[in-house]
Amino acid sequence: MEGELDAVALVEQYGNHLLRLCTLYLGDRMGAEDAVQETYLRALRAWPSFRGECSEETWLIRIAINICKNTLRSPWRRKQAPQEALNRLTEGEPELKDDTVARAVMELPPKYRAVVILCYYEELDSGEIAKILGLSVSAVTMRLSRARQKLKGRLEGWYYGKT
Numbered sequence: 001m002e003g004e005l006d007a008v009a010l011v012e013q014y015g016n017h018l019l020r021l022c023t024l025y026l027g028d029r030m031g032a033e034d035a036v037q038e039t040y041l042r043a044l045r046a047w048p049s050f051r052g053e054c055s056e057e058t059w060l061i062r063i064a065i066n067i068c069k070n071t072l073r074s075p076w077r078r079k080q081a082p083q084e085a086l087n088r089l090t091e092g093e094p095e096l097k098d099d100t101v102a103r104a105v106m107e108l109p110p111k112y113r114a115v116v117i118l119c120y121y122e123e124l125d126s127g128e129i130a131k132i133l134g135l136s137v138s139a140v141t142m143r144l145s146r147a148r149q150k151l152k153g154r155l156e157g158w159y160y161g162k163t
Contacts, residue, residue, distance in 0.1 A: 026068055100158050114133060115147060
């Protein structure tokens with residue numbers, strides 16, 4: 001989109017996608033709604049400096065991820081019980097029969113959680129993830145590998161057979 005910003009079009013085109021991403025990243029639907037709202041506010045303010053070096057979607061995802069990271073670092077957020085956040089993740093959604101994988105992903109450190117969410121839930125390739133997170137493709141690949149190892153350890157006996 002060149003020239004003027006069509007905020008309504010951006011919300012309609014990417015709103016649900018960003019909400020899903022932030023919900024997965026934060027594990028909290030209400031916090032995700034706040035993060036998406038803040039994403040659009042920052043995008044509106046920064047629109048004049050958007051150079052178009054990446055797609056609008058990539059740019060918005062990067063803003064959203066940064067907001068989610070800041071949210072997770074906040075002192076208020078650290079005091080919130082993780083179980084409460086997981087319970088809110090599924091509110092209003094069809095009940096999962098087994099949320100073991102979702103819990104394991106939510107327990108990953110944020111840098112690993114981000115790449116897992118972007119790769120498996122958002123179905124982005126390593127190059128797109130690298131642009132969004134400001135990393136090299138090899139760093140993304142390494143984080144995915146380490147995240148898989150951590151998940152394998154946590155899910156051993158649930159999915160992976162004990163060897």
